[in-house]
Amino acid sequence: MDVKIRARIRDGDQQALGELFDQYATSVYNHAYWLVGDWSAAEDVVSLTFLEVWRLRERLDPDGGSLRPWLLGVATNVGRNLRRARRRHQDALAKMPRADPVPDFADEVVGRIADAQRLEEVRAAIGRLREPERDVLLLCAGAGLDYAEAAEALGVPIGTVRSRLFRARKKLELALTPATGRSDRGTAVRSITEHP
Template sequence: MNFRAEIRAGEVEAFGKLFDDFGRSVYNHAFRLTGNWSTAEDVMSLTFLEAWRLRAKIDPEGESLRPWLLGIATNVARNTTRTSRRHAAMVARLPAPIDQADFSDEVAGRLDDAQQLAAIRGALGRLRRPEQEVFALCVWAGLDYATAADALGIPIGTVRSRLSRARKKLSNALSNQLPAEPEPPDQSGQVLGDCGSTAVRPSQEIPR
């Protein structure tokens, strides 16, 4: 029985290996979409719960299950963001508590990592949600057009057009926010764009 068949059959050890192999990748994808450490943790947990529920729908043939998980994570992040916005709106209507807890020490160690993505997150926030999702899957998660289309359940042409629009908008936004950087020699510091072109990628995964 191959790995996919074991997952489909509900083998607990196989599902544990799935988490070990792709948990960090799912977490980083969730953080890039939400920009929030705590929310990314929730999205990661919900993604694997949803993957367990949907395990019978896994194609018996195929290679990595990472694109499948990232597609689930994208949907979970979308729903979680909507819920968070409704919750925030509700909380905003409540009277402010007298004493506010100070979380400055807790978040201080994470500021440097968050600031590395601050400019990009700001630019991404101005993209339409579908454009954000395609950019995250193709550029940051490394999926090609076809795999990203399959993960999102949309045509390849839609992935191409959304990514093209996202890149143009980000290029314009970041050119106004970030100082010009020297060209890296011999493609150093660049990777082949996951959807067929060259794209800047963070040097390492976001630490948990």
């Protein structure tokens, strides 16, 4: 199916772009969340990714395989750009006078707090990885690409993907293991470190 969609998208078929979106939007969205750490910003990454796909459609090889690695590579670049823009925005806001904080009553729900803290710990640990390691981890463990697909998405050799993923997993494991030596950080940590 991807070969037909590739040719149709290259020819400017908007319906083919819609089909591509239907097929891969969830995958791009999940990957985008791990890239930017915010569900709302992840929606922006998805939108911008498919706009970029449309803009770059003439560069698309009509005879390639799955479009998923290419889409996730585009999403990775969009996420990087969005993170940079958010940092600049936060830096600008930090220079402004601060208002009194308004309490967030949703934080009173204990279960949500624990889940949010766990997820934030994982996201923060991932955020402290070097960018090449983080990109490989998010593509392989987060988005489920195999080594070859991640190598294609990032334009690097498979061996580079393997070594970066190994280092990223070790660093993440060290960052998320409590002083007791037992890792009980929940399913979010296990799911991001166990794939493939």
